[in-house]
Amino acid sequence: MTQHRGKFITFEGIDGAGKSTHIAFVGDYLKARGVDVVSSREPGGTPLGEKLRELVLHEKMHLETEALLMFASRREHIAQVIEPALHRGAWAISDRFTDASFAYQGGGRGMDLAKLEALEHWVHPHLQPDLTLLFDVPLEVARARLDATRSLDKFEQEKADFFASTRNEYLRRATQFAARFRVIDSTQSIADIQVQIAAILDQLLA
Numbered sequence: 001m002t003q004h005r006g007k008f009i010t011f012e013g014i015d016g017a018g019k020s021t022h023i024a025f026v027g028d029y030l031k032a033r034g035v036d037v038v039s040s041r042e043p044g045g046t047p048l049g050e051k052l053r054e055l056v057l058h059e060k061m062h063l064e065t066e067a068l069l070m071f072a073s074r075r076e077h078i079a080q081v082i083e084p085a086l087h088r089g090a091w092a093i094s095d096r097f098t099d100a101s102f103a104y105q106g107g108g109r110g111m112d113l114a115k116l117e118a119l120e121h122w123v124h125p126h127l128q129p130d131l132t133l134l135f136d137v138p139l140e141v142a143r144a145r146l147d148a149t150r151s152l153d154k155f156e157q158e159k160a161d162f163f164a165s166t167r168n169e170y171l172r173r174a175t176q177f178a179a180r181f182r183v184i185d186s187t188q189s190i191a192d193i194q195v196q197i198a199a200i201l202d203q204l205l206a
């Protein structure tokens with residue numbers, strides 16, 4: 001019998017929106033329903049990708065170098081983790097993917113979206129997520145959550161207008177690619193968000 005290709009789910013949102021909080025929940029929810037789940041993150045997801053992550057989150061660099069390193073990490077991640085998982089019928093769940101490059105390098109930093117599209121078509125011409133969960137909150141809420149919890153990396157230290165543009169680009173893409181995006185109002189309680197996510201996953205499992 002031919003094995004069915006697995007599903008690819010990505011998690012997006014500005015820093016502090018609550019994305020990481022829900023990834024473990026999704027993994028557990030799917031595993032409890034018999035799904036083989038492979039969970040990873042970007043930038044990162046492979047040993048080389050994690051080295052690139054260290055560089056890109058902490059070193060100053062040209063905007064296009066930053067974008068190229070994000071896509072370099074992604075190329076490795078797709079080849080080593082995502083495609084093999086989907087091919088054997090597992091579901092790949094990734095903490096960020098290409099929408100983050102459009103939102104952060106494109107929206108936040110102002111990189112030409114056409115160049116990002118060229119990189120996207122080069123690196124994954126035939127791969128798109130089956131589902132993208134966009135965790136959306138006002139900037140002040142995200143900032144307050146970050147300030148309460150952790151020391152900040154290069155991106156998290158950016159100013160409000162950077163995150164306003166990042167959030168706008170995420171929301172623009174959610175409209176453009178409405179078939180795969182689900183926007184979650186992340187000002188709700190964690191419990192309420194999980195009920196909503198469970199309903200979305202049930203549709204994908206059906």
Ligand SMILES: Nc1ncnc2c1ncn2[C@@H]1O[C@H](COP(=O)(O)OP(=O)(O)O)[C@@H](O)[C@H]1O
Nearest residue numbers: 015016017018019020021145149186188189190
């Ligand atoms: N819906 C929520 N309500 C209140 N606090 C939340 C909610 N979601 C996440 N948090 C808290 O906000 C902080 C940042 O969440 P996190 O999941 O790490 O964000 P992200 O991965 O999007 O940067 C954590 O301390 C987390 O417990």
Ligand SMILES: Cc1cn([C@H]2C[C@H](O)[C@@H](COP(=O)(O)OP(=O)(O)O)O2)c(=O)[nH]c1=O
Nearest residue numbers: 015042043070096097100101104105155156
């Ligand atoms: C994947 C990706 C991430 N990023 C940024 C967004 C985040 O600020 C940062 C790391 O993402 P993330 O793993 O969400 O950070 P944390 O674990 O601290 O919550 O990288 C980009 O700018 N472009 C990209 O293509």
